[in-house]
Amino acid sequence: QLVESGGGLVQPGGSLRLSCAASEFSFRTFYMHWVRQVPGKGLVWVSRISDDGTDKSYADFVKGRFTISRDNARNILYLQMDSLRAEDTAVYYCARYYDAFDLWGQGTMVTVSS
Amino acid sequence: DIQMTQSPSTLSASVGDRVTITCRASQNIHDWLAWYQQKPGEAPKLLIYKASTLEGGVPSRFSGSGSGTDFTLTISSLQPDDFASYHCQQYDTGFSFGQGTKLEIK
Numbered sequence: 267q268l269v270e271s272g273g274g275l276v277q278p279g280g281s282l283r284l285s286c287a288a289s290e291f292s293f294r295t296f297y298m299h300w301v302r303q304v305p306g307k308g309l310v311w312v313s314r315i316s317d318d319g320t321d322k323s324y325a326d327f328v329k330g331r332f333t334i335s336r337d338n339a340r341n342i343l344y345l346q347m348d349s350l351r352a353e354d355t356a357v358y359y360c361a362r363y364y365d366a367f368d369l370w371g372q373g374t375m376v377t378v379s380s
Numbered sequence: 381d382i383q384m385t386q387s388p389s390t391l392s393a394s395v396g397d398r399v400t401i402t403c404r405a406s407q408n409i410h411d412w413l414a415w416y417q418q419k420p421g422e423a424p425k426l427l428i429y430k431a432s433t434l435e436g437g438v439p440s441r442f443s444g445s446g447s448g449t450d451f452t453l454t455i456s457s458l459q460p461d462d463f464a465s466y467h468c469q470q471y472d473t474g475f476s477f478g479q480g481t482k483l484e485i486k
Contacts, residue, residue, distance in 0.1 A: 299475070307479075308467065308480045309480070310477065365430070365435070366414035367426060368435065370423035372423055
């Protein structure tokens with residue numbers, strides 16, 4: 267399973283680090299992703315990291331502000347979010363990639379507001 | 381970037397109905413298309429991948445078809461548990477989702 271944490275209320279321009287703890291599967295062998303969703307709206311892909319952490323990609327709207335990383339020894343995926351904007355307000359999900367996104371966490375809410 | 385367009389945005393149907401949701405890609409994505417079901421307050425759940433392959437544990441009343449740019453998700457006989465939102469996703473080049481379809485009880 268995947269369990270996200272780290273969401274909360276942050277002021278514009280602030281930072282937040284999300285975590286996604288993996289269990290019950292071989293975390294180090296899977297590519298992992300972050301996807302976000304404004305409540306009531308569609309899903310939006312945010313970022314991806316390879317199984318060994320060496321290859322990363324980002325959606326244009328977070329490039330240069332968000333950093334994805336992972337700790338395969340601890341089975342944790344991270345998303346460091348800096349220079350946050352009001353439009354980053356959303357539920358953030360981590361997801362495992364195998365046959366498409368076959369396992370999702372429950373999501374963590376990030377609210378960017380003054 | 382590949383744009384995914386789902387239709388309809390909202391669909392009203394009754395238990396037992398056969399329903400179809402469509403998804404169109406802005407360019408050829410071959411069969412790299414997935415469908416997800418999402419209930420309020422819950423994470424998405426993978427239903428179908430590679431356009432037509434049913435994920436393990438998903439009821440056989442769900443089916444997917446299509447290739448290239450046009451795809452469909454069909455539910456052969458709606459059950460009460462099926463009223464939810466459905467999202468298509470391409471993973472041919474990058475990753476992008478449709479805007480979602482909300483399936484409501486008529």
